[in-house]
Each structure stands twice: as C-alpha cells, then as structure tokens.
Amino acid sequence: MTDQAQLHQQLIDRMVIDGSLRTEPWRRAAVAVPRHEFLRGGYFRRVAGPQFHSAWEPVQAGDPDWLDGCYTDESLVTQVAGTIVPEDIRGPITREPTSSSTLPSLVLRMLEDLQVEDGHKVLEIGTGTGYSTALLCARLGDDNVTSIEYDPWVAARARTALGHLGTYPTLVTGDGLLGHDAGAPYDRAIATCGVRTVPAAWVEQTRPSGLILATVGGWLGSSELARLTVHEDGTASGPLLGGAVSFMLARPHTPPPLGLLPDLDDGxxxxxxxxxxxxxxxxxxxxxxxxxxxxxxxxxxxxxxxxxxxxxxxxxxxxxxxxxxxxxxxxxxxxxxxxxxxxxxxxxxxxAGAPALEEFTVTVTPDGQTIHW
Missing domain, CATH: 3.30.160 (Double Stranded RNA Binding Domain)
Structure with a gap:
C-alpha cells in the first residue's frame, strides 16, 4: 500500500469510528475520492501572527508534510483575501481566509444527513475545491449533481481537479444564492457555505418533500446546521441539527466594513x-x-x-x-x-429553560425566514 493509500484509509477508518461516516454507500464514495487531488494547488497552515491576528503560511504540493496534511481531518484554507493562493507567496501572510477545503468528517456527516437515495438529483451550493462534489458524483452519478461556485478562480480549479479524476457534473459559476433553475426541480439541496437566511430560490427549486441542508448563522459568529423539508405550499421548515457547525458565509451575506466607529463615550x-x-x-x-x-x-x-x-x-x-x-x-x-x-x-x-439549539425550528416562507424554539 502506498503512503497516500494508507493515509486515505486511515482517514476513512477514523470517520467510521467517530460516526461521521455511517453507511456503506457513502463509505464506498469516500474510498473512491482521494482528497489530495483537490489540494494540488497547496493550502495554508495557521502560524503564530501579530497580536489579535492569524497568520497563514503556504504548504505546497511536494513539501514533506503536504500529503500528511491532505489526509488530516481538518479544514484547510486554500485562499485568503479573496484572491491569494498558496503558490502566490513565500512566507506567512496575515489576511482573512476566503475559501477552504472543509474537514472531511463534516463533509461526510452532512452528506449522510442529506438522506439521499439512488437516483436523487442534488444541487450543491459552494463547489469549493470540488471534494464534496466528487463524493456526490461517486454516490449518485455525475448526471445527478449540479454544483455552483461564486468565485470564478475557485470554480476553474475545481473543474480541473474533477476532470483529472474523470468526474463531470454540471458545474455553474455564479451566485449560488439564486440556485440553478435550469436543472430544477432537485430532490436535495446542500450548501457548503453559511447563510444568514435560506434563499427563497432554494425552496422554489426543491421538489415538495425534498430536503435542504444549510448552515444558518450571522454576523456574531454563531451558526448551526439546519435540515428543512419543502412543503406543497412552497414553504420549508425543519430543525437545527446541533454540533456547532460553522462555514464561511456566502460572500453576498458577509458583513459590511465597520468603518469609523461611533463615539463610545456618548450615549x-x-x-x-x-x-x-x-x-x-x-x-x-x-x-x-x-x-x-x-x-x-x-x-x-x-x-x-x-x-x-x-x-x-x-x-x-x-x-x-x-x-x-x-x-x-x-x-x-x-x-x-x-x-x-x-x-x-x-x-x-x-x-424558557435555555433550550438547546436542537430544539429550534427554522421556517422559510415567501415572506422571509423565522427561527424559534
């Protein structure tokens, strides 16, 4: 067994043990998709930076610890500041991450929670590196997967990586918050970015009784995974699933710059x-x-x-x-x-007794979104 194959198998074994990889169809998909193929452009590793800041240093394909890092169960930053990728720099950089490869256990947990069945059509919002897209294709077939990526550069890299593995889903570059009406209706929709509110387009493009899995959060930095069932009347509702799941917010949902602060001695x-x-x-x-x-x-x-x-x-x-x-x-x-x-x-x-987030319900109607316990 090669080093890569051994690292891959060890990662799968860990995900089975921790319960994120629970069913045989998804285990076969995980075996079929090598994560390192989606990280050939390298990734950033967190290092000590100036006070109150995170610094990131590039790890390139071919570096001694690159392959080990690819098969750690960790999220790996692949872009900072909206445009900067590992091959662009030498040494640490103190800018905010804008794209990443999500830790595999969370990817597989979410795919398991999506409750897909053979023949289901899935809309994925946020192609990212393409790793989760490849898993969906391995499970359902290329023709049943549509994936949307907002960032053209990220989309191009994912398309290349998927093509290298002979995987050809429908890939769309654009605003994932609008969905992809041309492929609707979908049986399932899954978002690999966070949203403040679940877009109406996702509900409209998912067939009745279909499921939407999305991380709902906000500008104070707390978020949670929600699984919504779409109803015949065009609404959707469902529980938060727990686990303190966090994703980068979809770029149209990111907060505006704070600018000049008000006089905090006033008021x-x-x-x-x-x-x-x-x-x-x-x-x-x-x-x-x-x-x-x-x-x-x-x-x-x-x-x-x-x-x-x-x-x-x-x-x-x-x-x-x-x-x-x-x-x-x-x-x-x-x-x-x-x-x-x-x-x-x-x-x-x-x-109310400080109910846990699993006791909260998200409801989406044409008038907007509400969350209550």
Whole structure:
C-alpha cells in the first residue's frame, strides 16, 4: 500500500469510528475520492501572527508534510483575501481566509444527513475545491449533481481537479444564492457555505418533500446546521441539527466594513443584568444574533477594562457592555437600543429553560425566514 493509500484509509477508518461516516454507500464514495487531488494547488497552515491576528503560511504540493496534511481531518484554507493562493507567496501572510477545503468528517456527516437515495438529483451550493462534489458524483452519478461556485478562480480549479479524476457534473459559476433553475426541480439541496437566511430560490427549486441542508448563522459568529423539508405550499421548515457547525458565509451575506466607529463615550449608560456571557456562549450568541441580526461585535480595551461592542453599520446604532465593580454596565446610542433587544431575547430564552439549539425550528416562507424554539 502506498503512503497516500494508507493515509486515505486511515482517514476513512477514523470517520467510521467517530460516526461521521455511517453507511456503506457513502463509505464506498469516500474510498473512491482521494482528497489530495483537490489540494494540488497547496493550502495554508495557521502560524503564530501579530497580536489579535492569524497568520497563514503556504504548504505546497511536494513539501514533506503536504500529503500528511491532505489526509488530516481538518479544514484547510486554500485562499485568503479573496484572491491569494498558496503558490502566490513565500512566507506567512496575515489576511482573512476566503475559501477552504472543509474537514472531511463534516463533509461526510452532512452528506449522510442529506438522506439521499439512488437516483436523487442534488444541487450543491459552494463547489469549493470540488471534494464534496466528487463524493456526490461517486454516490449518485455525475448526471445527478449540479454544483455552483461564486468565485470564478475557485470554480476553474475545481473543474480541473474533477476532470483529472474523470468526474463531470454540471458545474455553474455564479451566485449560488439564486440556485440553478435550469436543472430544477432537485430532490436535495446542500450548501457548503453559511447563510444568514435560506434563499427563497432554494425552496422554489426543491421538489415538495425534498430536503435542504444549510448552515444558518450571522454576523456574531454563531451558526448551526439546519435540515428543512419543502412543503406543497412552497414553504420549508425543519430543525437545527446541533454540533456547532460553522462555514464561511456566502460572500453576498458577509458583513459590511465597520468603518469609523461611533463615539463610545456618548450615549446613555445604565446597569444591566445581561452581561458579556450572552456573547461568549455559542448557543446564547445564536439567540442574541436573532435579536440584533445586523450587529457586528468587536472587543476593546478601554479605560482599564474590556468592553464588548455591538455596532449596526446600517443604522448607526451601537452598544458597549462591560463589568465594573462586580456589576455589568451598558452604554448605547443611535436610533435602536441594541442592548435592550439583546436583554429581551436573551431573557425569554433563559425563562424558557435555555433550550438547546436542537430544539429550534427554522421556517422559510415567501415572506422571509423565522427561527424559534
């Protein structure tokens, strides 16, 4: 057995043991698709960077530890800053990741959760490297898979990698939030990017009783996997599945630049019973996010204490919360009192017994999306 084959088999064995790879059809698909073929352009590895920043250094195909990295059960960054790929640089770079190869156990867990059956047509939003697309093709056949990628460069690399393996699904370059009406209706839709709201187009293009699997999140950085069933009336609903699943947001759903911050010494100050713990816990932050969906968070050191700041760029509203002498204080300004909304939503959730995210339901109608417990 070659080193590559041995590493591949070890990865599959780990996914079987941890429960992400649960059924024989998907195990056969995982065996048929070598992950390293989708990482021949290299990937970035996290290294220590300046304070408050992540630095990334390139690992190229042919480097001594490149192949080992390809078969680790980790997400591997393949692009930073929207355009920069591993072969573009030598040495670390401190920019934000914009594309990656998701850890294989999550890819296979999601494909298992998609509950496909032989003959199903699947719409995939977010081709990425093409690894998950290849798995879908190995399971269902090329003719039953349509995959959309927003970034033309990423799409081209995926097309090349898939072609190298003799895999030819329908590949579309464009805005995945619009779906691909030409191939509709689909039995299943799956998104490998995060969304703030599930687009109506996905519901419209999925046949009744079909399933949509998507990670729903927001600008406060908490997200969760949702599995929605499409109904005859054109709506869709279903539970969050749990597991603290996180993906990069679809680029049209990314937050706007914060720009110049408001004067945080202005505004009205008062005591609050809801402190920063509402922002630090994954589930609580998801709840808060529902109350202030357009707010972004930053943490600052001011006047000898740590302040958690929420800013809504669209309205100019802001709130800053901090601890002083054993009590929590909030100061807020702008047209909408952000922390008032946080307190109300967080309080209702606590009063309900702080239900887990698996007890939440997502509903999508032509009028928009709601999430409730």
């Amino acid at each position: 009205t100050e008062r005591e609050t019973a809801t402190g920063a713990e509402a922002l630090d816990n994954w589930t609580a932050r998801f709840v808060v996010q529902l109350a202030v969906p357009d707010a972004q968070r930053l943490t600052m050191q001011r006047d000898g204490h740590t302040e958690d700041v929420l800013v809504d760029v669209s309205t100019g509203s802001w709130a800053t919360v901090y601890s002083d002498g054993g009590r929590w204080l909030v100061r807020q300004g702008g047209p909408d009192p952000l922390w008032d909304a946080v307190e109300e939503q967080f309080g209702r959730w606590c009063a």
